Amino acid sequence: MDLTRPGSAPVYCTIVPPHLLDRLSQAENPAVAGAARRTLLQDEANRSRRLTTAAATVRPTVARAADAKPDRTIHDAQNGTELPGTIVRSEGEEPGRDATVNRAYAGLGATFDLFLKGYERNSIDGNGLPLIATVHYDEKYGNAFWDGKQMVFGDGDGEIFLDFTIPVDVMAHELTHGVTQYTANLAYSGQSGALNESVSDVFGSLVKQHTLGQTADQADWLIGEGLLAPGVQGVALRSMKAPGTAYDDDVLGKDPQPAHMDDYVDTEQDNGGVHINSGIPNHAFYLLATRLGGHARERAGQIWYDVLTGGELAVDCTFADFAKATIDKAAERYGRGEAHEAVVKAWSEVGVPTA
Amino acid sequence: MRIHVKRTGGFAGIERDASVDTAGLSDAEAWRTLAEQARTEGSDEPPVGVPDGFCYQITVDDRTFYCSDPRLTDEQRHLITRVLKEGS
Numbered sequence: 001m002d003l004t005r006p007g008s009a010p011v012y013c014t015i016v017p018p019h020l021l022d023r024l025s026q027a028e029n030p031a032v033a034g035a036a037r038r039t040l041l042q043d044e045a046n047r048s049r050r051l052t053t054a055a056a057t058v059r060p061t062v063a064r065a066a067d068a069k070p071d072r073t074i075h076d077a078q079n080g081t082e083l084p085g086t087i088v089r090s091e092g093e094e095p096g097r098d099a100t101v102n103r104a105y106a107g108l109g110a111t112f113d114l115f116l117k118g119y120e121r122n123s124i125d126g127n128g129l130p131l132i133a134t135v136h137y138d139e140k141y142g143n144a145f146w147d148g149k150q151m152v153f154g155d156g157d158g159e160i161f162l163d164f165t166i167p168v169d170v171m172a173h174e175l176t177h178g179v180t181q182y183t184a185n186l187a188y189s190g191q192s193g194a195l196n197e198s199v200s201d202v203f204g205s206l207v208k209q210h211t212l213g214q215t216a217d218q219a220d221w222l223i224g225e226g227l228l229a230p231g232v233q234g235v236a237l238r239s240m241k242a243p244g245t246a247y248d249d250d251v252l253g254k255d256p257q258p259a260h261m262d263d264y265v266d267t268e269q270d271n272g273g274v275h276i277n278s279g280i281p282n283h284a285f286y287l288l289a290t291r292l293g294g295h296a297r298e299r300a301g302q303i304w305y306d307v308l309t310g311g312e313l314a315v316d317c318t319f320a321d322f323a324k325a326t327i328d329k330a331a332e333r334y335g336r337g338e339a340h341e342a343v344v345k346a347w348s349e350v351g352v353p354t355a
Numbered sequence: 356m357r358i359h360v361k362r363t364g365g366f367a368g369i370e371r372d373a374s375v376d377t378a379g380l381s382d383a384e385a386w387r388t389l390a391e392q393a394r395t396e397g398s399d400e401p402p403v404g405v406p407d408g409f410c411y412q413i414t415v416d417d418r419t420f421y422c423s424d425p426r427l428t429d430e431q432r433h434l435i436t437r438v439l440k441e442g443s
Contacts, residue, residue, distance in 0.1 A: 081432065142365075142367075143365045143366050143407065143424075144366050145365075145409075146405060148405055152425065161367075170366065173407075174406075174407065177407070188406055189403055197406075200406070224367070237366070237367050252367075253369065268401075269363045269364075269370060270363050270370075271404070273368075274364075274368070275364070275366075275367070275368025
């Protein structure tokens with residue numbers, strides 16, 4: 001089923017503040033197959049945590065995917081560690097006083113919107129899965145993660161990290177881990193783990209660009225911009241444009257990301273350096289998107305999305321396997337022209353073999 | 356008794372570690388009890404963990420065990436927090 005519209009215009013053409021995104025996502029009629037939603041919720045509860053390929057992804061049950069609406073619930077852990085915590089905002093409710101809750105709600109909405117408008121994907125599982133997030137997890141917790149069922153955000157310690165709901169790309173990164181789990185299900189270790197991380201950075205950045213109405217050349221291509229506390233020497237946690245340059249700080253150390261296979265880091269830590277070597281596929285995506293120009297979510301994002309959801313990748317695939325898949329998908333969708341050539345060139349520039 | 360905690364992974368992928376030597380500390384016995392309780396639910400191999408979750412390697416003298424977020428016992432969480440905060 002081809003659900004894509006490569007030429008569709010972005011919805012947000014200027015900088016849209018979170019409260020407006022909020023408004024936009026609430027304004028539309030939420031009457032979408034409520035009974036089907038409840039059934040899906042039940043299905044999800046019965047589903048095992050490790051899902052397999054896209055072949056297992058059921059088709060949208062709403063009449064048209066474009067009519068789908070998010071179903072968000074934000075919980076507050078109240079600085080404890082019980083998940084999911086107390087419900088503080090459900091879909092359609094007005095913003096409250098807690099800016100963290102409001103940002104999380106808007107960030108989930110922005111991510112849902114990119115996948116829907118960009119790729120006609122209805123939520124994480126392509127089938128309207130409710131989006132669940134917990135904020136204020138633990139005390140001074142400097143992290144965010146996806147636990148297989150929901151997103152979890154810490155407040156940061158205030159000295160190195162601020163609130164993890166500040167950058168929209170961080171929230172989108174976490175939600176994309178959910179999309180990956182329901183599609184290519186890339187094993188979270190070694191090269192497939194770094195690809196899993198990279199896919200989350202790619203769509204995280206695309207959500208930010210979509211929200212700001214930016215083209216590839218206007219985007220900052222940073223992950224976690226605004227997350228570092230004042231005084232920390234750095235602009236973000238990762239840079240897709242220039243991996244290895246996001247920070248260089250006395251406490252944090254220096255951004256260890258490579259941009260080329262020559263500098264691939266072999267390590268046992270971090271599941272084999274999944275947050276380090278992701279710099280290589282991140283940079284390949286950046287090179288492709290900037291070479292193609294325009295909105296990165298269109299051709300570059302579409303190719304990556306086609307690979308992620310194509311059902312052809314092995315869960316333990318290598319960078320080279322992934323690269324070859326992007327070349328195949330580029331040719332499939334756009335023919336053997338500019339996009340295909342640009343994909344080949346991007347991987348070549350980061351030293352990943354594709355022949 | 357020497358307790359070493361190494362935290363890896365996380366969204367930022369930035370490693371952090373600290374250790375505490377309990378010899379001579381007035382609450383050495385409390386540290387020992389906490390470390391033993393934390394170890395009972397620990398794993399011998401590093402778990403893969405959840406995407407962006409922290410993974411912890413805890414070494415008590417010469418024995419090492421592992422655990423990861425968000426599935427920590429109260430004792431593991433308490434031990435990790437104390438060592439990373441009070442250790443050097």
